[in-house]
Amino acid sequence: MSERFTPEDVEIWRRDGVRPLVGFFTPDEVAAVRADFVTVFGRQAGAQAGLEKKLEGQLGRFNAAQFKDFDAIPFDCSPALNLIGVHPDLIAFARAALKTDQVHLYQCQAWAKFTGDADYDQPFHCDFGNHTLTVPSEADHLNSVTILCYFTDVSDAHGAMNYVTRPDSARVAGPEGTLDFTPEHQATLQDGLKAMARSSAAPAGSIVPYGIDIYHRGTNMTAPGGVRYAVMVCFKAAGNDAVGYHAWPFHQTKPWRNIFDHATPEQLACFGVQPPGHPFWTEETLRRAQVRYPGWDLSPYRAALAGGTPAP
Numbered sequence: 001m002s003e004r005f006t007p008e009d010v011e012i013w014r015r016d017g018v019r020p021l022v023g024f025f026t027p028d029e030v031a032a033v034r035a036d037f038v039t040v041f042g043r044q045a046g047a048q049a050g051l052e053k054k055l056e057g058q059l060g061r062f063n064a065a066q067f068k069d070f071d072a073i074p075f076d077c078s079p080a081l082n083l084i085g086v087h088p089d090l091i092a093f094a095r096a097a098l099k100t101d102q103v104h105l106y107q108c109q110a111w112a113k114f115t116g117d118a119d120y121d122q123p124f125h126c127d128f129g130n131h132t133l134t135v136p137s138e139a140d141h142l143n144s145v146t147i148l149c150y151f152t153d154v155s156d157a158h159g160a161m162n163y164v165t166r167p168d169s170a171r172v173a174g175p176e177g178t179l180d181f182t183p184e185h186q187a188t189l190q191d192g193l194k195a196m197a198r199s200s201a202a203p204a205g206s207i208v209p210y211g212i213d214i215y216h217r218g219t220n221m222t223a224p225g226g227v228r229y230a231v232m233v234c235f236k237a238a239g240n241d242a243v244g245y246h247a248w249p250f251h252q253t254k255p256w257r258n259i260f261d262h263a264t265p266e267q268l269a270c271f272g273v274q275p276p277g278h279p280f281w282t283e284e285t286l287r288r289a290q291v292r293y294p295g296w297d298l299s300p301y302r303a304a305l306a307g308g309t310p311a312p
Helices: 007-016 027-041 079-086 088-098 175-179 183-194 265-269 283-292 299-307
Strands: 070-072 103-114 145-150 207-210 227-237
Touching (some): 027 079, 027 103, 027 227, 079 088, 079 227, 088 145, 088 207, 088 265, 175 183, 283 299
Antiparallel strands (some): 070 103
């Protein structure tokens, strides 16, 4: 178990479906990732005034502008942002939450929000709709864990995510309630959830793990000059093909060298790369892999091949 979270934190996540953890990342880790955000998105501040909600008295709606600065790794920047999603302690939390020793990273995106760029207000929703073709399992370890990571101080004026715990939302509707888009149902659902909403406002370095069956929503940026840097990380148990989002090979034109040249075998295994000792690795596949990623340190894989070390 990592020193950055406790067994109790995992049990609370399992019970409530969400467990904010303040100060999970160190100040040095936060500073390095924040510098990469500036490199990638080229901005450190937003406008002096946020966009007003379009529907007074109602929760907002999704709009394309909310996702203008939302993109998947890898990026042309340092290893800090490229590898923060597979930080060893995030992996440890995912393993504990999903009750498995082998997890895969199936989504990892950097999301920059700036005051005035969009109306970031959203309705309450669950993520299972675009993470699985079915519905959330009653056994949370058969679903996945999403971890929202903040790399700037986030107050309610900086677009803090709002959420409703699983026990609270059950008094209004199960996650399937998000599938009914009739105005009458949505009005009742949103009003009921809004009454029980909690804020994820927290200092930089904090994380908010939650499940795909948890109601949550984005809120508007109103802080003058406000900026919110966040990373979305999603893990599932290796072999759970019912859950997915990114097909990492589809993004082959991105700078994957920035990950392969710096990641450990454990971190690469989260992307589905076969670990040292796996039968996939032969002298020929090692040669080909080195051609594709000249800077990749394949010595652990070569050592396992030479010594016949079995895959973990």
